[in-house]
Amino acid sequence: ESPPRTVPAEPGPFPLPEGRVALLVIDMQRDFLLPGGFGESLGNDVTQLQRVVPPLTELLAGARAAGLLVVHTREGHLPDLSDCPPAKLRRGAPSTRIGDPGPYGRILVRGEFGHDIVDELAPLPGEPVIDKPGKGAFYATGLGDLLRAAGVTHLLVTGVTTEVCVHTTVREANDRGYDCLVVADCVGSYFPEFHRVGLQMVSAQGGIFGWVADSAAVRAALS
Numbered sequence: 377e378s379p380p381r382t383v384p385a386e387p388g389p390f391p392l393p394e395g396r397v398a399l400l401v402i403d404m405q406r407d408f409l410l411p412g413g414f415g416e417s418l419g420n421d422v423t424q425l426q427r428v429v430p431p432l433t434e435l436l437a438g439a440r441a442a443g444l445l446v447v448h449t450r451e452g453h454l455p456d457l458s459d460c461p462p463a464k465l466r467r468g469a470p471s472t473r474i475g476d477p478g479p480y481g482r483i484l485v486r487g488e489f490g491h492d493i494v495d496e497l498a499p500l501p502g503e504p505v506i507d508k509p510g511k512g513a514f515y516a517t518g519l520g521d522l523l524r525a526a527g528v529t530h531l532l533v534t535g536v537t538t539e540v541c542v543h544t545t546v547r548e549a550n551d552r553g554y555d556c557l558v559v560a561d562c563v564g565s566y567f568p569e570f571h572r573v574g575l576q577m578v579s580a581q582g583g584i585f586g587w588v589a590d591s592a593a594v595r596a597a598l599s
């Protein structure tokens with residue numbers, strides 16, 4: 377058996393063992409990305425997140441062509457908000473709280489237009505979509521069981537936002553024994569500084585909880 381392909385990455389090569397790699401696409405939802413949505417209503421510059429869409433669209437195509445498992449996540453809550461901790465519900469200014477009416481439906485509520493994934497990155501039939509109440513994709517979801525059943529050990533992590541849901545998920549995954557490569561140009565933050573430092577935090581200290589590489593390097597290794 378030939379050794380696995382590797383991606384040149386920080387702090388060192390990231391292996392892509394055959395049949396054990398999944399692409400994780402985190403929270404590429406209209407509420408976070410579209411002008412007039414929840415993210416912008418919080419005072420954020422959504423163009424910082426929209427930059428992620430073109431390279432992630434290409435990476436997604438490459439991952440599908442290479443036969444990788446692709447898993448999408450969405451942050452959000454049940455219509456009765458029973459899965460939203462009171463502390464999270466109280467967060468934010470009135471009128472921009474979870475469950476309130478927004479321009480794309482009730483904010484971060486499952487089934488609403490704004491809660492769903494942007495058209496460019498729409499999941500294909502059969503690709504799992506993990507609905508999560510928290511920032512991390514493992515907390516209170518079936519993601520761990522899904523990855524275990526699929527034999528996945530290595531994750532290519534993409535989506536938004538770098539320092540919030542991407543970081544939380546990578547930290548959760550690392551503690552569960554997964555090797556994670558964060559794809560630098562396929563994650564984004566409303567805050568350029570948080571994005572930059574957030575990526576450094578992952579791969580510093582010899583890769584304290586992961587690896588970092590650009591999508592061009594990942595696509596080259598997958599093709």
Ligand code: TIU
Pocket residue numbers: 402403408451536537538540541542566
């Ligand atoms: N998906 C995700 O990161 N949720 C957030 O609320 N992120 C913010 O940066 N606000």
